[in-house]
Amino acid sequence: MGGLAELTRSLAGLQGPVLAHLHRLVASWGPLADLCFADLLLFVPLHGDDEGESQRFVIVGHVRPTTNQTAYRHDVVGTVVDEGERPLVAQALRSGTIVEGDVDLSDDLGRLQVLAIPVRWEGQVVAVCSRESKPDLGRQPGELERTYLSVFHRFAAMIADGAFPFAAEDAETEEAPRVGDGALVLDAEGRVVYASPNAVSALHRLGVHVNAEGERLADLGLEEVAVHTAFAIGAPVTEEIERGHEVTVVLRCLPLLEDGAATGALLLLRDISDLRRRDRLLVSMDATIREIHHRVKNNLQTISSLLRLQGRRLTSREAKQAIEESVRRIRSIALVHETLSQEPTGDVPFNDIVRPLVRTVEESLGSPDRPVRFRVEGDAGRLPARVVTPLAVVLTELLQNAADHAFPLEVPAPLADASEEASVTVHLDNDGERLRMEVADNGVGLPPGFDLAGAKGLGLSIVRSLVTSQIEGSISMRSGDGGSRPGAVIEVHVPLALAQHVVR
Numbered sequence: 012m013g014g015l016a017e018l019t020r021s022l023a024g025l026q027g028p029v030l031a032h033l034h035r036l037v038a039s040w041g042p043l044a045d046l047c048f049a050d051l052l053l054f055v056p057l058h059g060d061d062e063g064e065s066q067r068f069v070i071v072g073h074v075r076p077t078t079n080q081t082a083y084r085h086d087v088v089g090t091v092v093d094e095g096e097r098p099l100v101a102q103a104l105r106s107g108t109i110v111e112g113d114v115d116l117s118d119d120l121g122r123l124q125v126l127a128i129p130v131r132w133e134g135q136v137v138a139v140c141s142r143e144s145k146p147d148l149g150r151q152p153g154e155l156e157r158t159y160l161s162v163f164h165r166f167a168a169m170i171a172d173g174a175f176p177f178a179a180e181d182a183e184t185e186e187a188p189r190v191g192d193g194a195l196v197l198d199a200e201g202r203v204v205y206a207s208p209n210a211v212s213a214l215h216r217l218g219v220h221v222n223a224e225g226e227r228l229a230d231l232g233l234e235e236v237a238v239h240t241a242f243a244i245g246a247p248v249t250e251e252i253e254r255g256h257e258v259t260v261v262l263r264c265l266p267l268l269e270d271g272a273a274t275g276a277l278l279l280l281r282d283i284s285d286l287r288r289r290d291r292l293l294v295s296m297d298a299t300i301r302e303i304h305h306r307v308k309n310n311l312q313t314i315s316s317l318l319r320l321q322g323r324r325l326t327s328r329e330a331k332q333a334i335e336e337s338v339r340r341i342r343s344i345a346l347v348h349e350t351l352s353q354e355p356t357g358d359v360p361f362n363d364i365v366r367p368l369v370r371t372v373e374e375s376l377g378s379p380d381r382p383v384r385f386r387v388e389g390d391a392g393r394l395p396a397r398v399v400t401p402l403a404v405v406l407t408e409l410l411q412n413a414a415d416h417a418f419p420l421e422v423p424a425p426l427a428d429a430s431e432e433a434s435v436t437v438h439l440d441n442d443g444e445r446l447r448m449e450v451a452d453n454g455v456g457l458p459p460g461f462d463l464a465g466a467k468g469l470g471l472s473i474v475r476s477l478v479t480s481q482i483e484g485s486i487s488m489r490s491g492d493g494g495s496r497p498g499a500v501i502e503v504h505v506p507l508a509l510a511q512h513v514v515r
Contacts, residue, residue, distance in 0.1 A: 018055070018071045018089060025055065025137065032132045035176035036140070037072040042265070042279065045190035046163035048079035048156065049144035052087065053130070054100050055137070066094045066101050068139070077191055078159075082123060082145050100139045103127035107136050109171055113146070122146065131173035140170055158205045162196060162277055165267045174268045177246045187249065188263050188281030195278035201227050201238050204275075213280040216258050241266045242273040251283075259287040304352035311345035336411065336470070343368055343407040347400045359399045361391035362439065368403060369437060372410045383414055384432050389439035391446055398505065401477040402448070408470040409450040409501055410435060417454025417499060446505040456490040456497035463488050478503055 025033070037053060044051045053072035070090045075081040094101030096116070103110045110127045126142040142163075152160070169175035193210030195203050203223045206214070214223060219231045228235045233252065241248040241264040249263045261283050267275040315338050322334035350364050365387055373385045394402070413435045438449040463471065463486065478486045484505040491498035 018069055029132055029137050032176065033071070033130070033138060036130065036170070037074075039176045040072075040074055040140070041077075042190050042277070043163060043166050044074045044076040045078045046159045046166070046277075047126075047142050047144075048076055048159070049124075049142045050075055050082050052141045052143060054092075054097065054104075054139045054141060056104060057091070066104070068092050068094075068097060068100060071138075077189060079144070082120060082143055084119075097141075099125050099127040100141055103129045103139045104136055107131070107171070109167060126167065128167045128170050130170055134173065140167075142167075154205075155207060158196060159190065159194070162267070165269075165275075169268055174245075174271070186261055186281070186283050186286060188261055188279035190279065192282075193280035195223070195280065197238065197276040197278055199274050201235065201242070201276075203227075210278075210280050213260050213282050216282050216284070217252060217254055217260055237262055237264045238276060238278070240264075241276060245271070245273060256291075257284060257288075258282075259284050301352045304348045308345045308348040308352060311341050311348065315341045315345065339372065339407055339411060340404055340473075342371060343403045344400060346371070347396075347403045350399075351396055358393040359396055361394045361399060361402070362387070364399060364403055365391065365406065365437060365439065368406060369410065372407060372414070382432065383418060384434045385410070386434060386436045387439070388436060390441065391439040391448070392441040394446065394507075398482050401481040402503075402505070405474050405477050405503060406437070406448065406450070408474045409503075410437075412468075412470050412474075413450060413452045413454070413499070417452040419455065441507070444507055446507055448503040448505075449500060451491065451498060451500045453491070453498040457488060457499050461488070478505075 033053065033055070040051055051072075051074045052070055054068040055071050057067045057069055068091070070087050070092070073083065073086070073088050075083070097114070099110045099112050099114060107129050109129070112125060113122055114125050115122050122145075123143045124146050128140045128142070129136040130138040130140050166175055191209065193213045194205075194207045195210050196205040198204050203226055206223045211223070214220075214231070217233065219233070221231065223231055228238060234250075237248040237250045245266055245268055247263060247265050249261065252260045252262055259282075261281050263279045265277040265279070266273040267277065318334050318338050318341070322331050322338070325331050325334065346364055346368055347359075350359055369385045369387055373383070417435070418433045433453065435450065435452045438447075438451070440447045440449075463475070466472070466475075474486065478484045482505050484503055486501065486503050488499060488501045491500050
């Protein structure tokens with residue numbers, strides 16, 4: 012079963028502006044289903060049926076009400092029916108008028124009350140919107156139901172005239188109010204003729220405690236910009252009304268049109284104070300997290316500076332080297348926290364860390380007697396913060412390992428061709444499921460019989476532990492194929508699906 016676009020193109024032959032009109036209808040008919048307390052189905056006639064044959068339809072859209080029980084337990088989108096099953100739909104299509112009556116369907120559905128509304132576009136009936144509900148036997152509707160049904164019939168007339176859905180409609184958001192959140196019905200002068208109980212509660216939150224019926228919004232102390240704009244342009248307008256920092260109500264004005272002129276409006280209200288409060292809390296938490304990253308970075312830089320001072324006082328070459336390695340590891344972690352302090356989300360563009368990290372290592376490891384060129388290729392994309400930190404340390408260790416061992420001073424030239432420079436290349440590749448980080452050099456290659464699992468060096472031990480334990484990845488090392496100077500290739504693979512939830 013396909014969606015609206017696929018069904019209308021393949022089975023009904025509709026496309027372009029007509030299809031866009033139906034898309035707008037399906038996107039905006041949620042409030043209509045709530046107003047009529049019934050399911051709404053969109054029927055499109057199948058193309059290719061011979062004249063004189065029974066007309067067939069395909070159901071391309073279905074919305075259930077939030078104000079009443081649904082008549083359909085199962086999804087009916089994609090179902091093909093003929094006019095014998097849906098005579099009122101066929102009648103509305105042919106006559107171009109709204110048709111009302113009862114229809115006997117399957118044993119599961121039984122008898123349904125149907126209001127078939129022709130969907131008109133540019134003067135042509137292109138589909139039929141059907142309101143369908145089970146009959147309420149012996150039940151008298153209250154004022155709210157009578158008012159909602161009256162407003163629905165005005166929208167139904169707009170659909171039949173081609174005035175609904177609106178040609179220019181502001182995009183609805185998840186916070187857009189529904190009918191059940193609160194509804195005001197306005198007349199042509201913008202006066203309130205009906206206020207639902209939930210709308211009254213929303214007005215109370217805004218400080219309006221008088222009877223709203225018969226009053227304009229301005230008389231209630233509320234702005235009328237949304238109403239005036241909706242009446243003027245003949246399209247919905249949404250705005251938020253705030254009362255201090257504690258109360259926020261979103262207001263959506265749907266104009267009711269007749270012959271192109273606004274004869275009233277449906278004003279939907281929703282109290283979103285809790286949502287805005289959570290938004291402010293999230294902003295505050297985000298700022299706090301950034302500040303924490305900033306302070307951690309500063310503390311790490313302080314530790315790095317203290318280690319450098321301590322290193323200058325040492326006389327042992329091995330001790331100085333150990334201090335320098337520790338400083339580089341700390342700087343790599345500090346660089347990650349500096350990036351995190353500037354990112355609004357928890358995901359970090361890893362390349363933004365790799366390039367300055369490589370530059371830092373290059374500056375600290377480079378020797379004027381034997382310069383090593385570092386290059387970065389590819390794109391790692393955005394990675395979770397919990398993966399970025401260990402991965403940055405891993406890269407630092409691998410770069411340091413390459414500079415220390417790939418080009419030893421006792422070897423007269425890094426390459427068979429002395430005219431070429433010594434180089435270390437970092438290649439990054441992210442296919443959406445797995446990240447591959449490769450560090451390759453053109454140095455002397457791995458020693459005979461080298462085994463990564465048995466390597467005793469501190470740097471490779473750190474790399475092995477971080478890759479396998481913290482990010483649940485894998486690492487491999489091999490000699491390249493560069494002839495007399497084969498070089499070494501180190502590959503780190505990180506499964507991104509696991510990286511999203513790995514916590515150690």
